[in-house]
Amino acid sequence: MFDKLQAQPADKILALMKAFREDPRTDKIDLGVGVYKNAEGVTPVMRAVKAAEYRLWQEQDSKAYVGLVGDPAFSDAMIALILGDAVPRANVGAAATPGGTGAVRQAFELIRMANPQARVFVSDPTWPNHLSILKYLGIETVAYRYFDSETRGVDFAGMIEDLGKAKAGDVVLLHGCCHNPTGANLNNVEWQAVIDLMNERALIPMIDIAYQGFGDGLDADAIATRMVASNVPECLIAASCSKNFGIYRERTGLLMAVSQDASQRGLNQDTLAFLNRQNYSFPPDHGARLVTMILNDDALRADWATELEQVRLSMLGLRQALADELQRLSGSDRFAFIAQHRGMFSRLGTSPEMVEKLRANYGIYMVGDSRMNIAGLNATTVPILAKAIIDAGI
Known part of the structure; x- marks a missing residue:
């Protein structure tokens, strides 16, 4: 039976994650995987989640x-x-x-x-x-x-x-x-x-x-x-x-x-x-x-909503910072769309060849269709990414 199975196409995002892990460069930037990360590159456990888990551990009496x-x-x-x-x-x-x-x-x-x-x-x-x-x-x-x-x-x-x-x-x-x-x-x-x-x-x-x-x-x-x-x-x-x-x-x-x-x-x-x-x-x-x-729970909900809002504003800040830096380097507003987009992702709208150039020459990893995870950035990497985009000729 198993000899009749056919190999399935590799998941492009999982393949990108593997390539990033195996890249020995220390200045590489991961903008591929769709997971929120804070400024330290960590996907944190939210405070309200930790509090709820502790309460659940104390109170739960069945796993039925x-x-x-x-x-x-x-x-x-x-x-x-x-x-x-x-x-x-x-x-x-x-x-x-x-x-x-x-x-x-x-x-x-x-x-x-x-x-x-x-x-x-x-x-x-x-x-x-x-x-x-x-x-x-x-x-x-x-x-x-x-x-x-x-x-x-x-x-x-x-x-x-x-x-x-x-x-x-x-x-x-x-x-x-x-x-x-x-x-x-x-x-x-x-x-x-x-x-x-x-x-x-x-x-x-x-x-x-x-x-x-x-x-x-x-x-x-x-x-x-x-x-x-x-x-x-x-x-x-x-x-x-x-x-x-x-x-x-x-x-x-x-x-x-x-x-x-x-x-x-x-x-x-x-x-x-x-x-x-x-x-x-x-x-x-x-x-x-x-x-x-x-x-x-009113208290847990309020704390969760507060932390979520901090996450949202952080991503908006990164968007604006990247758009501003790209405008400064390019002398044009052609990247203003980055600040206008919403959520974790933006699509640069460039070719797979340019995306590969960013990976090969600058250690910047994004999905081949030029989707980048804004949450993968921080204050240090925003100017690095902006310079790479301009230097690559995007």
């Missing part, structure tokens, strides 16, 4: 299963965080998943179950794992224009034109905030236009929201998701706690199925439970328990 869709209190807390009062809780089915990736995978499984003919429209570019999972599941994908490599902003006209070719029942995959890998986001007027188009053409939105709190703030980053959920007949929302709670290795996510018809919730909820059972039975609970404790 909690249920196929996880603890309902986790779903309640996350739905309130993401959707606020945009949609009645009674209209939302939800299931805990192993990370945001698990939520994305379960959403795609639900789409295939509900409508095997559905195509999924994905932004060009998008998070590579979206495409990998869709291909593995045999779901047809259609790219829609999103990133304008000239302006480094959103090609909104191209996006609308391409989505106008979707058919009733097709799914539109959208990034709720902090678009990965570009950092370029729609404004609220553009979001409303996308919502109107989806309603006109009977399209189903699926939102991947993995960076709430990393862009313009917890509530501001949820505005688009709330607009969609409250203005379409039904939608799917895949959420991750890895970034904004800093619990990457705990694999904590949530999938929501939202319907304006409250009578649909029971079937949606049962379907999410069924899908969990087929895939991994019971989802992990440790990270979800910590998130629930933090969101439901």
